[in-house]
Amino acid sequence: MKGFKDYYPKDKRIQNYMFEVCRKIAERYGYSEVDGPILEPVEIYIKSGEEIPKQMYTLTDKSNRKLALRPEFTPTVARMIDNASLSKPIKWFSISRCLRYEQPQFGRQREFVQFNLDFLGTDSMKADAEVILTAIKIMQEFNLTKEDFYIRISNRKLVQDLFKNIGIKEQNFQDIYRLIDKKCKISNKVFELTLKDKGLSEKQINELEKLFEIKSLDQIKAKIKSKGLEELKELFSYLKDYGILDFCKLDLSIMRGFDYYTSTVFEVFDSSRKYRAIAGGGRYDKLAKNCPGVGYAFGDVVLEFYLKERNKLSNLKPNFVYIIPIKTLKESLKIAEQLRKKGLNISIDLLDKGISRNLDYANKQKIPYVIFIGPEELKKKKLKLRDMKTGKEKFLKIDKIIKLLKLLK
Amino acid sequence: MKGFKDYYPKDKRIQNYMFEVCRKIAERYGYSEVDGPILEPVEIYIKSGEEIPKQMYTLTDKSNRKLALRPEFTPTVARMIDNASLSKPIKWFSISRCLRYEQPQFGRQREFVQFNLDFLGTDSMKADAEVILTAIKIMQEFNLTKEDFYIRISNRKLVQDLFKNIGIKEQNFQDIYRLIDKKCKISNKVFELTLKDKGLSEKQINELEKLFEIKSLDQIKAKIKSKGLEELKELFSYLKDYGILDFCKLDLSIMRGFDYYTSTVFEVFDSSRKYRAIAGGGRYDKLAKNCPGVGYAFGDVVLEFYLKERNKLSNLKPNFVYIIPIKTLKESLKIAEQLRKKGLNISIDLLDKGISRNLDYANKQKIPYVIFIGPEELKKKKLKLRDMKTGKEKFLKIDKIIKLLKLLK
Numbered sequence: 001m002k003g004f005k006d007y008y009p010k011d012k013r014i015q016n017y018m019f020e021v022c023r024k025i026a027e028r029y030g031y032s033e034v035d036g037p038i039l040e041p042v043e044i045y046i047k048s049g050e051e052i053p054k055q056m057y058t059l060t061d062k063s064n065r066k067l068a069l070r071p072e073f074t075p076t077v078a079r080m081i082d083n084a085s086l087s088k089p090i091k092w093f094s095i096s097r098c099l100r101y102e103q104p105q106f107g108r109q110r111e112f113v114q115f116n117l118d119f120l121g122t123d124s125m126k127a128d129a130e131v132i133l134t135a136i137k138i139m140q141e142f143n144l145t146k147e148d149f150y151i152r153i154s155n156r157k158l159v160q161d162l163f164k165n166i167g168i169k170e171q172n173f174q175d176i177y178r179l180i181d182k183k184c185k186i187s188n189k190v191f192e193l194t195l196k197d198k199g200l201s202e203k204q205i206n207e208l209e210k211l212f213e214i215k216s217l218d219q220i221k222a223k224i225k226s227k228g229l230e231e232l233k234e235l236f237s238y239l240k241d242y243g244i245l246d247f248c249k250l251d252l253s254i255m256r257g258f259d260y261y262t263s264t265v266f267e268v269f270d271s272s273r274k275y276r277a278i279a280g281g282g283r284y285d286k287l288a289k290n291c292p293g294v295g296y297a298f299g300d301v302v303l304e305f306y307l308k309e310r311n312k313l314s315n316l317k318p319n320f321v322y323i324i325p326i327k328t329l330k331e332s333l334k335i336a337e338q339l340r341k342k343g344l345n346i347s348i349d350l351l352d353k354g355i356s357r358n359l360d361y362a363n364k365q366k367i368p369y370v371i372f373i374g375p376e377e378l379k380k381k382k383l384k385l386r387d388m389k390t391g392k393e394k395f396l397k398i399d400k401i402i403k404l405l406k407l408l409k
Numbered sequence: 410m411k412g413f414k415d416y417y418p419k420d421k422r423i424q425n426y427m428f429e430v431c432r433k434i435a436e437r438y439g440y441s442e443v444d445g446p447i448l449e450p451v452e453i454y455i456k457s458g459e460e461i462p463k464q465m466y467t468l469t470d471k472s473n474r475k476l477a478l479r480p481e482f483t484p485t486v487a488r489m490i491d492n493a494s495l496s497k498p499i500k501w502f503s504i505s506r507c508l509r510y511e512q513p514q515f516g517r518q519r520e521f522v523q524f525n526l527d528f529l530g531t532d533s534m535k536a537d538a539e540v541i542l543t544a545i546k547i548m549q550e551f552n553l554t555k556e557d558f559y560i561r562i563s564n565r566k567l568v569q570d571l572f573k574n575i576g577i578k579e580q581n582f583q584d585i586y587r588l589i590d591k592k593c594k595i596s597n598k599v600f601e602l603t604l605k606d607k608g609l610s611e612k613q614i615n616e617l618e619k620l621f622e623i624k625s626l627d628q629i630k631a632k633i634k635s636k637g638l639e640e641l642k643e644l645f646s647y648l649k650d651y652g653i654l655d656f657c658k659l660d661l662s663i664m665r666g667f668d669y670y671t672s673t674v675f676e677v678f679d680s681s682r683k684y685r686a687i688a689g690g691g692r693y694d695k696l697a698k699n700c701p702g703v704g705y706a707f708g709d710v711v712l713e714f715y716l717k718e719r720n721k722l723s724n725l726k727p728n729f730v731y732i733i734p735i736k737t738l739k740e741s742l743k744i745a746e747q748l749r750k751k752g753l754n755i756s757i758d759l760l761d762k763g764i765s766r767n768l769d770y771a772n773k774q775k776i777p778y779v780i781f782i783g784p785e786e787l788k789k790k791k792l793k794l795r796d797m798k799t800g801k802e803k804f805l806k807i808d809k810i811i812k813l814l815k816l817l818k
Contacts (some may be wrong), residue, residue: 001446001474006489009441009501016442028749030729030756032418032424037410037477037520038447038506039466057448059468062510065410069447069478080415087773091756092418097447097506101471111446126759320439330650340437347439347500350535362471363498 003110009365011317015113018303020093022115025137025248026093029130031117034092039067041142046075049259050178055100071101073116074258074295078288081120085286088121088291107276107302118295125231128294129238135268135279135296136247142312147280152251153235153266156282158213158228159252160222165224166207174259176208181255184276212253231263260284260308263292274309275302301403309343321405322347324358324365326374333374335383335398342402362388369405410513411592412519418774422521422725427712428504431524435502438539440526443501445485456696458668459587464509478508482770483704487697490529497530497700516685516711527704532694533796534640537673537703538647540778544677544688544705545656559685561660562644562675565691566637567629568620568661575616576634581607583668589621589666593685597703621662636770639670640672646650669693673703683718684711730814731776733767735783744782744792751811771797778814 007015023033039059045068053327057069070076073096081090094116102108116136119127130149139149156177163173179194181247186194195205214220217233239248258263281296307313321339323346325332336346347367349358355372362370372384383401386393397400398403416424416730432442445551448468454461454477466478476622479485482505490499503525511517526543541560564708565586572582604614623629626642640658674691690705712734716722730748732755734741746754756776758767764781771779781793792810794804805813 001448001450004446004448005494006446006485008445008489008493011444012444015444026755027728030727030731030754032727033421034418035416035421035424037413037415037519039508040410041410041414057468057470059466061466076415080417083415084417087770089760099448111448122760124760130759223726241742318439319436320442333650344435345439350539351498351531351533361496363807 003104003108003113005109009318010120010316014304014313015300017313017316018300018307019113019115021141022138022298023093023095023217025134025141026115026117028137029091029134031091031093031134032120034077034080034094035096036070036073036094038070038097040070040079041077042068044079045071047259047260048072048075051080052100052255057099057101060167070096071100072098072258073117073142073297074260074284075115075289075297077116077118077120077282077293078291080290081288089127089290090118090120090293093117096146107305113300114145115298116295117281117297118293120291120293120295122193122289122293123263123283125234125264126238127241128235130281131281131294131296131363132239132248132266133242133244135266135281135298136244138298139268139274139278142307144310144312148248148271148310150271151248151370152254152269152270153232153248153264154250154252154254155228155235155264156261157263158226158232159255161226161228162211162220162252163208164390166204166216168200168208177255178257180212180253180258183253212251214250218248230265236263238389247290252259256280256282258284260287263288263335266296268296268298270306275306278302278306317321317366319409320367321348321369321371322346322358322362323348323371323373324355324362325349325352326372327352328373328378330377331378332373338398339402341407342406344405346396368409371401412513413453414518414520418419418727419725422727423722424709426722426725427716428524429705430550430736431526431547431707432502433669434503434550435524435526436541437546438500440500440502440543443486443503444505445479445503447479449479449485449488451475451477451487453501454480456613456669457481457484458666460666461509464511466508466510479505481507481508481528481667482523482706483667483693483696486525486527486529486702486704487693487700490697490700492678498536499527499700499702501529502526503784505794511566516714520712522709524707525704526706529697529700529702529704532672532692532701533675534609534643535647537644537650538691540640540703540705541644541648541657541675542651542653544675544707545653547707548677550715553721555747557655557680557719557751559678559680560675561655561663561678562641562657562673563659563663564637564644564659564673565664565670566672567635567641568637568664570633570637570775571620571629571661572617577609577613577617583681585617586664588665589662590666592662599777621660623659623661625659628632637672644673663687665691665786667691667693669696671695675703675705677707679715684715687715689710726775728818729756729776730778730780730782731755731767731771732757733764733771734761735764735781736757736761737782737784737787738788741782747807748811749813751815753811753814761816763815778817780810 011057018096048207052071056071060066088102097113099111105133171322239245254267261284263283269278279296279298283294325365336348339346370386382397385401437624461480465480469475506522508520512682542613547645631693648654663676670691671694672692675687676686687709688705692703694701732745748755784791789804793804
């Protein structure tokens with residue numbers, strides 16, 4: 001089905017690898033995994049913005065309740081926090097399947113999986129800094145460096161204050177956010193015309209576009225008192241303490257799609273600018289009741305494209321060894337159990353397919369090692385281990401094979 | 410929502426543990442993980458039987474296609490195999506979220522997660538034996554023994570032949586299967602009355618009930634030629650070779666709910682008979698095109714009840730250490746990074762909550778270890794490690810703490 005994917009073993013290996021990296025880093029920083037139902041009451045997505053409700057798969061259940069297949073996870077986090085009495089701060093992550101009815105396009109699927117990480121229960125910028133740190137650590141765990149990616153950071157409060165300063169009417173803010181969010185997809189001409197439609201003068205449009213060129217907090221020349229500016233200054237000072245300032249760039253043009261962001265917004269961005277944001281997030285202080293929060297999500301679709309292009313996924317192979325018994329099934333099954341007890345993952349041909357068909361099978365599946373067990377092997381109490389990549393074979397005692405394969409794991 | 414569950418950290422820890430055990434054993438036997446979409450065309454569930462379609466959550470998408478939230482995973486496996494050209498045998502497992510609109514009751518949720526394991530591409534009973542072996546290994550990995558559970562095994566072909574031998578009409582087979590599947594939930598009276606309704610005589614009912622008392626293949630007295638009997642004999646001989654005969658019992662009363670089973674059917678059954686089947690499966694030779702298969706599923710709901718009752722889930726704790734800085738945040742953050750680099754999972758109080766509120770927080774979350782870092786600790790280059798269970802504290806050098814915590818992991 002268009003926009004949906006079957007995860008065959010090689011696809012699932014990639015997905016598992018990507019999310020295992022995310023899980024590893026989340027746990028390294030003391031975040032706990034959570035999950036919620038895939039069906040949620042449609043109401044919880046009202047605060048997500050205009051677009052999300054249009055993209056939801058919905059159904060009416062037998063009790064006439066309107067439910068949505070979750071289009072994103074953050075509203076579930078907020079609902080779960082509202083429903084329980086939890087000690088603060090709350091440090092959660094999730095690996096959640098989500099669905100949106102979008103036109104399938106590059107980097108988008110109708111069904112996708114997200115890694116979400118959230119720090120709730122404080123409005124301190126220390127939380128924002130830790131959250132951004134974990135996103136950088138995840139990218140580094142994929143063997144990516146500051147040549148590969150950076151974090152674009154903005155603050156909605158500051159942007160609002162700057163908008164006000166230009167004289168843009170507050171009622172137009174949301175529309176202009178959405179327009180800016182789509183800026184990369186439309187031409188400058190359309191961008192400017194739409195702004196004129198919203199009542200902005202040439203001068204205002206000019207000033208607006210200048211905001212997007214600002215590269216450091218010192219460049220903000222408007223004499224404004226802005227909570228957002230204070231927050232950004234604080235945030236950047238913590239990022240400096242963590243030694244990750246090199247990865248972070250101020251960029252007032254980033255908006256993020258969700259209406260519920262109230263302060264910090266940020267994106268993990270591909271340095272080559274080939275892809276849309278690899279991850280994105282921000283601070284949402286009014287989504288859960290009396291519980292400010294900040295978080296982000298990595299989606300599997302863009303991440304996989306990006307990692308493939310950077311050649312970070314080519315080493316993923318089946319994690320088992322394949323035993324080919326040659327008229328020795330009963331004895332080979334016993335040896336297989338012996339190897340499994342030592343912690344090795346073993347598949348074995350039960351069907352007597354013969355050597356060449358078995359090797360073909362192992363090759364097609366990219367199984368890295370094969371063990372042959374024939375009468376000769378049984379007699380000498382040795383096994384023949386074949387490295388499927390090089391074709392090299394070794395005739396070794398079982399203990400040696402176990403040691404060798406454990407090392408290779 | 411009724412029948413749906415929020416997985417808070419303690420719930421998710423249990424779920425992750427249960428499926429990690431399943432995944433570990435599946436991989437140990439060379440099965441590869443797969444997954445499919447949560448939405449599938451409704452048609453693929455026709456072969457599942459009468460009940461499944463009634464229980465499906467369905468929706469019509471924008472292209473007017475009728476889709477179901479998958480109620481089970483096996484039809485997805487069959488569809489994926491039909492859609493691709495794969496080398497045989499196919500050894501797959503999946504951990505899949507499924508939904509059924511059932512009345513929530515003990516052991517049932519509307520949304521649940523299943524571990525599925527399937528061996529496809531052969532009709533050899535060697536596959537059935539390996540598949541049953543993995544189910545037993547999973548139970549053993551949960552530290553359960555043959556006092557705790559057993560496998561009930563039957564064969565639909567044999568049962569059909571025995572039905573015919575009694576003189577039951579073939580058109581009534583499916584109804585009688587379903588009735589037998591529900592036997593434990595209805596009274597004997599109702600059971601017999603319903604059979605009479607189907608046209609069975611007193612004598613036939615008697616003979617039918619005698620079938621369910623059969624405990625070994627030798628007890629099958631009817632002189633019948635049955636492929637099913639041959640299959641069962643072969644299967645039991647392989648189970649004997651694996652040394653797992655002690656776990657397996659012939660039980661012709663088990664049916665399993667799905668219509669697509671054609672041969673072997675089996676259940677993992679609680680010895681105390683307190684729970685419905687913990688896992689169930691069978692051979693389905695006509696679900697995928699030209700690709701016979703056998704497999705089973707463990708559901709999370711019954712499994713969790715069962716493991717809780719047997720006290721197998723009580724040791725699951727958060728897997729991180731909590732650092733409480735006492736006016737030393739900047740330095741403590743550096744130490745936290747140092748510990749993380751050594752592979753430890755560390756959460757740290759960023760908010761200066763004070764000792765007693767922090768200990769309270771750690772207690773509520775059942776965090777096993779806490780590290781205090783005050784000015785004294787910094788001066789002496791030592792940290793104070795507190796075992797939250799015993800309350801005992803040790804004042805140790807960082808290296809020692811790392812070693813100690815790695816051992817405890």
